Amino acid sequence: MTPDRFKAVIFDVGGVVCKSPFVAIAEYEKENGIPHNYINCSIIGHGSQGAWQKFERGEIPLFPFYEAFGRELSDTQKGNVWYSAYCKSKRIECPKLPERLNIDGRELFGRMMRQSAGFDDRVVEAIRRIRAAGKWRVIALTNNFSKNDSSMFSVSPSSSSGDSSYPPNFTPESEMAFLGWDQGGVTPPHLRALFDDFCDSSTLGMRKPEPEFYLLACQRNGVKPNEAIFLDDIGLNLKAAQALGMQTIHVPLGGSLTALKELEAKLGIDLTGGYDPSANPIEESSQHISGAKL
Structure with a gap:
């Protein structure tokens, strides 16, 4: 498939855009x-x-x-x-x-969650270059926990335990800090702003590798599965995407540069050249940013 046939690049978040749990x-x-x-x-x-x-x-x-x-x-x-x-x-x-x-x-x-707080700066730079090119929709497809309002801390009557207790001196704020979610929530605005669309499992009620989740992401962005490239660090999620006709790229632990080189070849643009992450830190990347996933 030629680069002109692709209309979207879909990124997993935890383990791809952010550090791996x-x-x-x-x-x-x-x-x-x-x-x-x-x-x-x-x-x-x-x-x-x-x-x-x-x-x-x-x-x-x-x-x-x-x-x-x-x-x-x-x-x-x-x-x-x-x-x-x-x-x-x-x-x-x-x-x-x-x-x-x-x-x-x-x-x-x-x-x-604390481990997965922080960006992979090289991937973020690639996302910015893709969006700047103006040729592709850039989509996040993440198994996530963004229901971080008061309902996250309630105890469901139908839960298996029935009466789970909070730790001593509990406050929602202290628990968010314990999880590393105290700098703008589970998925703060500066993370979501990287993408044209942010498809979150906890708000949409479906998750990878359920086919419906991938299809909904495509439908929301006006693309067909075979017009999308999908990057993830988990094999099961990649297999599900392949079954729908997506082009897939595996992002192994510590291997984002290799994955981005493969993405470069598929899109026909430079995503990695002339970029030094240490010389160009991502805004707020030192802060806790995400609770994404398995």
């Missing part, structure tokens, strides 16, 4: 003697009705999410089955599996 997960696993990638396997294994997935769709408030998230990740009976299958699929030796876990959902989630 996977680093915090890996550190938590190492500190607690949990096999590498065990937590990710459990998050994925719980499927569309897992606590993480429900929270990304804006279906449960924050504190019931913490409780359910920790409880699900501590379930070694299911987790060990999923991790064993993961090792088999990767053809790697399965390490000794945990007999018991007691994962603190709030602590883990807080570490993930």
Whole structure:
């Protein structure tokens, strides 16, 4: 497909535009003697009705999410089955599996969100160059948690715990600071302003890799899936986009430059030349900016 055929570039946020929460997960696993990638396997294994997935769709408030998230990740009976299958699929030796876990959902989630606060300046510069060219719609498609109003801190009567309690001396402001969301909210204006459209799972009630989420992003921006290029750091999300006809680019951890070179080739414009991130810091990039995703 020639560059002229593309009408949109769609970016994941966490792990692409912003730093990846996977680093915090890996550190938590190492500190607690949990096999590498065990937590990710459990998050994925719980499927569309897992606590993480429900929270990304804006279906449960924050504190019931913490409780359910920790409880699900501590379930070694299911987790060990999923991790064993993961090792088999990767053809790697399965390490000794945990007999018991007691994962603190709030602590883990807080570490993930604080880790993912901050831009990848090189990607932001590429976004600005794409928009300046005036040829493509630039869209964010993110599994996110933007329901950061008072409803996020309410306790849903239908939640599994029923009466989740707040920590001592709780205030909404203190909890937002704990999560790194105290500089303009989960997705502050200067993050949203990078894009022509910002498609947020928690406000739209759907998430990647659900096909409807990708299709809605295309519909809102007047493009067909085969007219879009999609960048993400997660294989499942890329496969779903490919199935719809999108061109896809994987952005590995620490590999944004390689991904942007691939995007350059598809669009036919320079996205990386002559740019030194250290000499041209992004406005407010030192502040906490985002709670995006898995």
